[in-house]
Amino acid sequence: MTAPVTFDDSTPSFALPMLYAAQAQKEYFVNEALSRIDALIQCVVEGIASSEPVNPQNGQNWIVANAASGAFHGQDNKIACRQQGQWLFAAPKPSMLVFDRTLGKQRRFDGEGFMRRKSNSRPEAPTSTPRPGPPSPRFAKHWSARAFSRAGKKLHRDGNEATDRWFCPVT
Numbered sequence: 043m044t045a046p047v048t049f050d051d052s053t054p055s056f057a058l059p060m061l062y063a064a065q066a067q068k069e070y071f072v073n074e075a076l077s078r079i080d081a082l083i084q085c086v087v088e089g090i091a092s093s094e095p096v097n098p099q100n101g102q103n104w105i106v107a108n109a110a111s112g113a114f115h116g117q118d119n120k121i122a123c124r125q126q127g128q129w130l131f132a133a134p135k136p137s138m139l140v141f142d143r144t145l146g147k148q149r150r151f152d153g154e155g156f157m158r159r160k161s162n163s164r165p166e167a168p169t170s171t172p173r174p175g176p177p178s179p180r181f182a183k184h185w186s187a188r189a190f191s192r193a194g195k196k197l198h199r200d201g202n203e204a205t206d207r208w209f210c211p212v213t
Contacts, residue, residue: 056082056132074130081123082132089144090156091122098124105140105149105156106131119155 052059058078059071081103088095092107093114102124106117113129114122121140123130134140134151139159142149149156 055135077123077125077130078132081121081125081130085121085138085140087121087140087142087149089142094129100124100126103140105142108155119151 050060056078058075061068061071065071080101085103087103087105089104090107091104091114092110093112095102095104104122106114106120106122108118110116110118117131120131120133123132134156136151136153138151139148140151140156141147142156142158145158148159150159151157
């Protein structure tokens, strides 16, 4: 007989609570999972806080500073999420990015703390040289007939509009 399948209490990445068959008050666990998802997907933080901010609004997030006090005590480097009038703390994963409104830049969690990124721009794609050969047929009328020859032979369309391929007939 095979062993029964067992499940963890929560998901491995962001500790979303798992549901069980015949579990009482499932809505509590589903709502907690949805609150975590709402806070962590495309996460935006208001800044770094060492204690509970004054008048926090639902949906606001903060990075908890080291040696925090009050409601944030013992939650160093976690993301404090204000959801439904309560604090929900989520442990970030290495390489997680958050946008810091105070800085106007992204921060990256390196496994020990959130580091500032130098810029939000992505590296530019390398420029490539155009492939030799005839241009797309829709631009063909703008090119001279000489541009459509290869070793003195004229290039012709294959007749298939979907592929727009050109070929050089063998003579």
